[in-house]
Amino acid sequence: MAFDRSIKIAPSILAADFANFGAEVRAVEAEGADWIHVDVMDGHFVPNLTFGPPMVKALRRHVTTVMDVHLMISPVDAYIAAFADAGADVLTAHVEAGPHIHRTLQAIRGAGMKAGVALNPGTPAGAVAHVLDLCDLICVMTVNPGFGGQSFIDMSDKIAELRRVIGDREIHIEIDGGVDVKTAPTVARAGADVLVAGSAVFRGGSVGDPAPYGENIRAIRAAAEG
Ligand code: DX5
Numbered sequence: 546m547a548f549d550r551s552i553k554i555a556p557s558i559l560a561a562d563f564a565n566f567g568a569e570v571r572a573v574e575a576e577g578a579d580w581i582h583v584d585v586m587d588g589h590f591v592p593n594l595t596f597g598p599p600m601v602k603a604l605r606r607h608v609t610t611v612m613d614v615h616l617m618i619s620p621v622d623a624y625i626a627a628f629a630d631a632g633a634d635v636l637t638a639h640v641e642a643g644p645h646i647h648r649t650l651q652a653i654r655g656a657g658m659k660a661g662v663a664l665n666p667g668t669p670a671g672a673v674a675h676v677l678d679l680c681d682l683i684c685v686m687t688v689n690p691g692f693g694g695q696s697f698i699d700m701s702d703k704i705a706e707l708r709r710v711i712g713d714r715e716i717h718i719e720i721d722g723g724v725d726v727k728t729a730p731t732v733a734r735a736g737a738d739v740l741v742a743g744s745a746v747f748r749g750g751s752v753g754d755p756a757p758y759g760e761n762i763r764a765i766r767a768a769a770e771g
């Protein structure tokens with residue numbers, strides 16, 4: 546995974562057909578997805594429940610790009626090995642998920658994955674100031690986590706502050722929640738490079754008719770790069 550700060554569109558499979566994940570991943574990658582964003586929810590850290598390591602492992606053989614696993618779970622550490630075994634390329638933990646984010650990021654890297662840390666809308670950028678050298682990605686939530694299709698919460702100041710403190714470190718700034726053609730320019734201008742989009746990518750298409758996936762991805766990318 547060579548580092549570059551070009552715009553990457555990461556469709557979130559939370560908005561895909563849960564009965565057809567393999568076909569959906571193949572379709573959305575064929576339509577131009579750069580990464581695949583996989584939302585793991587435990588019904589404890591967030592008020593929703595999706596799937597765990599077995600599903601992620603089954604998905605792995607269909608992902609040819611980057612499997613970007615977003616853990617909305619607490620605690621995290623006990624599951625790191627299982628997600629490494631499942632084949633996650635990037636594993637992102639929420640700074641709010643427990644008291645030891647420093648140790649969690651060390652453990653994720655120790656398991657051979659790229660380490661990400663996610664910040665909920667109410668969490669200041671300073672919460673990651675002391676772990677910048679332990680992470681490869683910072684995920685700025687622009688919705689309160691748990692569901693797709695929510696309204697965008699503008700976090701431009703936090704994104705710009707992170708972009709400043711990161712400096713020339715090879716750390717991706719990922720934006721997650723409510724990203725579409727309207728909000729993409731805002732977050733790109735603030736300094737983001739990975740744009741997660743669920744409903745804005747999967748809307749209007751299906752495994753049988755994936756063309757809208759490509760149209761949606763191209764529109765979001767053009768809006769971000771414009
Ligand atoms: C929310 C998830 C997001 C969500 C994005 O808890 O972390 O990845 O699926 O979906 P949209 O793009 O529809 O807001």
Ligand code: ZN
Pocket residue numbers: 557582583584615721741
């Ligand atoms: Zn997510």
